[in-house]
Amino acid sequence: MAPPRTCALCQTARPIVRRPKTGQQVCKECFFHVFETEVHNTIMSAKLFKPGDRVAIGASGGKDSTVLAHVMKVLNDRYDYGLEMYLLSIDEGITGYRDDSLESVKRNQQEYGLPLKILSYDELYGWTMDAIVEQIGRKNNCTFCGVFRRQALDRGAAALNVDHIVTGHNADDIAETVLMNIMRGDIARLGRCTLICTQGEDSIKRSKPFKYAYEKEIVMYAYFKKLDYFSTECIYSPDAYRGHARVFLKDLEAARPSAIIDIIHSGEAFQIGEAVELKAQQTCKRCGYMSSNDLCKACTLLESLEKGMAKLATGDRNRRRLDEEPAPENMRTIPMFHRATPAEPAAAP
Amino acid sequence: MSCDAPPSTEDLMPRRSRYDRGQTCIKCKSQRGNLVIKHTVYCSSCLPAMLVRKFRRALSTSLDPAAPSRGTPSRTPPPDVILGLSGGPSSVVLLDLVWKCFSAQGSGRKDERRQVGKVRAVHIDWSCLGRASLVESLKENCDHYGIDFTVVRGEEAFEPAWRNAVGLDGSAADAHIDLSSARLPFVPSLAGPSDPVATLRAHLRSLPTPTSVPATLHTLTRLLLLHTASSSDCSVLMLGTSLPRLSIDLLETVAYGGGFALGAEREEIVRTSRGDVKIVRPLRDWSLKELGWWLYSRQLSVPRGVNGKPTQALAPTGGKTIGKLTEDFVIGLERDYPSTVSTISKTAAKVVPAEEAAYTCAYCLRPAQKDATRWKAGTAIMSLPFLITNAATDPLTPPKTPPLPAEKGLADSLCYSCYTHLTARGGTGAGKIPALASNGGLVTLGEAGMPMPVWVQQKLTEEEMRESIGGFLLEDE
Ligand SMILES: [Zn+2]
Ligand SMILES: [Zn+2]
Ligand SMILES: [Zn+2]
Ligand SMILES: [Zn+2]
Numbered sequence: 001m002a003p004p005r006t007c008a009l010c011q012t013a014r015p016i017v018r019r020p021k022t023g024q025q026v027c028k029e030c031f032f033h034v035f036e037t038e039v040h041n042t043i044m045s046a047k048l049f050k051p052g053d054r055v056a057i058g059a060s061g062g063k064d065s066t067v068l069a070h071v072m073k074v075l076n077d078r079y080d081y082g083l084e085m086y087l088l089s090i091d092e093g094i095t096g097y098r099d100d101s102l103e104s105v106k107r108n109q110q111e112y113g114l115p116l117k118i119l120s121y122d123e124l125y126g127w128t129m130d131a132i133v134e135q136i137g138r139k140n141n142c143t144f145c146g147v148f149r150r151q152a153l154d155r156g157a158a159a160l161n162v163d164h165i166v167t168g169h170n171a172d173d174i175a176e177t178v179l180m181n182i183m184r185g186d187i188a189r190l191g192r193c194t195l196i197c198t199q200g201e202d203s204i205k206r207s208k209p210f211k212y213a214y215e216k217e218i219v220m221y222a223y224f225k226k227l228d229y230f231s232t233e234c235i236y237s238p239d240a241y242r243g244h245a246r247v248f249l250k251d252l253e254a255a256r257p258s259a260i261i262d263i264i265h266s267g268e269a270f271q272i273g274e275a276v277e278l279k280a281q282q283t284c285k286r287c288g289y290m291s292s293n294d295l296c297k298a299c300t301l302l303e304s305l306e307k308g309m310a311k312l313a314t315g316d317r318n319r320r321r322l323d324e325e326p327a328p329e330n331m332r333t334i335p336m337f338h339r340a341t342p343a344e345p346a347a348a349p
Numbered sequence: 350m351s352c353d354a355p356p357s358t359e360d361l362m363p364r365r366s367r368y369d370r371g372q373t374c375i376k377c378k379s380q381r382g383n384l385v386i387k388h389t390v391y392c393s394s395c396l397p398a399m400l401v402r403k404f405r406r407a408l409s410t411s412l413d414p415a416a417p418s419r420g421t422p423s424r425t426p427p428p429d430v431i432l433g434l435s436g437g438p439s440s441v442v443l444l445d446l447v448w449k450c451f452s453a454q455g456s457g458r459k460d461e462r463r464q465v466g467k468v469r470a471v472h473i474d475w476s477c478l479g480r481a482s483l484v485e486s487l488k489e490n491c492d493h494y495g496i497d498f499t500v501v502r503g504e505e506a507f508e509p510a511w512r513n514a515v516g517l518d519g520s521a522a523d524a525h526i527d528l529s530s531a532r533l534p535f536v537p538s539l540a541g542p543s544d545p546v547a548t549l550r551a552h553l554r555s556l557p558t559p560t561s562v563p564a565t566l567h568t569l570t571r572l573l574l575l576h577t578a579s580s581s582d583c584s585v586l587m588l589g590t591s592l593p594r595l596s597i598d599l600l601e602t603v604a605y606g607g608g609f610a611l612g613a614e615r616e617e618i619v620r621t622s623r624g625d626v627k628i629v630r631p632l633r634d635w636s637l638k639e640l641g642w643w644l645y646s647r648q649l650s651v652p653r654g655v656n657g658k659p660t661q662a663l664a665p666t667g668g669k670t671i672g673k674l675t676e677d678f679v680i681g682l683e684r685d686y687p688s689t690v691s692t693i694s695k696t697a698a699k700v701v702p703a704e705e706a707a708y709t710c711a712y713c714l715r716p717a718q719k720d721a722t723r724w725k726a727g728t729a730i731m732s733l734p735f736l737i738t739n740a741a742t743d744p745l746t747p748p749k750t751p752p753l754p755a756e757k758g759l760a761d762s763l764c765y766s767c768y769t770h771l772t773a774r775g776g777t778g779a780g781k782i783p784a785l786a787s788n789g790g791l792v793t794l795g796e797a798g799m800p801m802p803v804w805v806q807q808k809l810t811e812e813e814m815r816e817s818i819g820g821f822l823l824e825d826e
Contacts, residue, residue: 009732010733011733018775022729022730022731022774022775023775024731024774030733034730037730038727038730041727041728042728178603179603182693183682183689183692183693184692185693185696185699187696190696212728212729248674251669251674252674252675254668254776255558255560255668255669255670255674255776256560256776257774257775258606258729258769258773258775259604261725262604262606262766262769262773265608265724266603266608266609267608268703269609269611269702269703269704269718270701270703271703
């Protein structure tokens with residue numbers, strides 16, 4: 001007398017997936033609906049946007065940002081967020097990885113009709129990731145990529161004159177970070193890593209609307225919606241410690257699917273406001289980007305690359321040795337874009 | 350290397366060399382060292398003093414450090430202490446250390462002996478679930494030290510008579526809940542009184558994931574110890590949790606969503622019906638190596654085949670529980686990177702909850718956040734009625750306080766992790782724990798709902814009670 005199998009949510013349609021987050025068997029339409037509604041709930045409860053906000057979607061061509069662009073468009077229309085949205089892509093210059101993924105960003109742009117801005121490491125820093133890896137090898141290159149990408153997104157956002165960058169960081173990423181910060185004893189980062197929105201002094205906000213969205217469900221969503229994305233991960237080595245936390249997290253998820261949001265919930269219990277962490281900020285003497293030292297991180301890394309001493313740049317102890325070297329002549333100034341002041345908004349492109 | 354490649358061990362953390370300071374004992378600087386603890390060399394005469402200091406340091410916030418000097422009468426009587434013994438290596442060490450530090454025969458200093466009042470030992474016996482009994486060997490051990498020993502059977506958690514024994518309201522009825530509804534409403538118990546072992550089994554069998562079973566036994570053990578301590582007016586409960594065990598427990602707590610009460614895993618004060626009980630873990634800074642050295646140098650024996658975990662018999666057939674996964678993960682780290690294990694413990698000591706506790710969890714008696722259990726309804730939507738009302742009429746509802754049905758239930762008095770153990774579904778090995786499958790009892794779940802431990806009580810107004818049993822009443826009044 002087994003009951004007929006129906007969707008656990010609508011109780012009528014035939015279920016076609018077991019939902020990774022809850023284990024419920026649901027139909028395709030209900031899956032789309034709960035996935036989108038949970039993102040909407042996340043956005044609303046954090047009051048992420050107000051009507052008229054100009055928002056850049058950090059688009060890498062990968063699954064997370066491709067689904068994010070789609071869902072942001074759907075929710076902006078469905079719930080009348082009133083957002084002006086742009087796609088912002090960073091070309092790190094990784095042969096065979098970024099070329100192809102940028103193609104998929106361009107296809108997304110056409111499909112959603114969103115303006116696209118591409119900014120390359122080469123045009124900003126005069127170095128591609130391929131060239132950086134050639135100099136420093138495969139260890140530690142994520143330090144470079146992390147600093148360069150963050151600044152590139154900020155600079156691109158300024159060029160687009162947007163208030164807000166949204167990125168595709170998903171629940172798995174955040175849960176991993178919570179675990180890592182506990183294992184490393186990094187209380188400050190632990191308190192910050194579950195924040196949905198952070199804001200630097202340049203007043204550009206960065207948010208993670210997929211904070212509670214499971215990676216598996218993002219893939220599932222892309223699959224059923226037939227979204228076009230580029231599926232290869234970065235070919236350069238990630239933070240290996242994170243890799244360890246990731247394996248552990250996947251095991252926990254297999255044992256009990258809710259573990260991922262449970263870990264995020266744990267992390268949120270230690271949330272601290274960002275203000276606590278901020279050092280007195282100044283601007284970089286070379287490029288004008290916000291910085292806590294004379295030179296911003298990107299300019300420091302760039303200088304180390306130019307000096308051919310990039311391997312020293314990732315540890316504090318080595319910094320002094322690096323500083324003693326005179327700066328090479330004609331050090332590049334990273335181009336800085338300035339946002340229009342709120343009083344004189346730039347015309348929409 | 351792709352981003353998915355497993356990390357090589359070298360990448361994880363820089364290894365430190367085995368000896369930082371040559372081979373001479375760091376303390377006396379004369380003897381040749383016998384043991385390396387965290388990169389530091391000790392000789393066998395200085396090591397015990399160092400370990401005893403660690404033990405005392407962990408107790409310093411619980412025992413009066415300014416013990417009255419000789420001859421002066423104590424201002425307040427020192428606390429009576431209960432030792433919670435699991436039977437594993439660390440509880441053997443705990444017993445030995447307490448005897449050594451706080452008894453005349455153990456040559457504890459007189460002023461230090463005054464820091465504690467009466468000391469007794471308690472063991473929670475889960476042999477009803479098929480685990481080998483440790484009662485005989487523990488009793489022998491306690492007799493040897495002249496410490497009173499009491500056994501509390503695990504099934505007492507479901508023995509109504511036990512409610513009186515620990516000073517709880519004896520008049521309250523047994524609580525049963527309906528697991529099929531997200532708010533876990535209370536349902537009337539239609540079954541008559543039943544055998545506590547059968548009720549315990551029914552409770553464990555109702556848990557929706559195998560992961561919840563060892564976690565629940567852990568909580569039940571803690572609560573049975575707590576209530577035993579408070580019923581015998583002991584205000585300090587000492588547990589033999591070692592450093593790696595503590596780190597495992599901490600990460601498990603995080604994985605269960607219990608971050609809000611993370612600090613409690615190290616040290617906590619629990620308000621019970623008869624007074625406050627402080628739970629301390631004086632071995633929380635001891636590594637396995639230090640425990641092993643103490644056992645060896647003091648020639649103590651541990652009951653054979655015991656690892657201090659009462660859950661071995663309850664492993665699910667398909668896949669590991671979160672508890673086991675965490676244990677494997679942390680032990681793996683301990684082997685290669687001992688600093689990670691102590692860092693986890695230090696992290697827990699430093700974190701401060703972001704908000705005040707709103708209430709105490711009815712199940713585990715730990716502090717809970719406001720709307721602890723409603724958060725999940727917005728982040729992992731489980732039912733469509735909520736979804737429809739939300740989408741159609743009130744699209745802007747934040748997930749922290751979703752407009753759930755007004756229905757009340759046990760969910761509103763649980764902490765997030767207890768709620769998760771009762772509601773989270775899916776995953777490997779779901780419902781496949783052989784030891785629980787055989788039903789020797791009288792409880793039929795369909796009728797009675799999930800039975801709760803005796804301290805979980807239904808606190809409802811009369812109207813709410815009528816509402817909750819409305820469907821069963823034949824007519825008004
Ligand atoms: Zn459906
Ligand atoms: Zn700069
Ligand atoms: Zn010595
Ligand atoms: Zn609880």
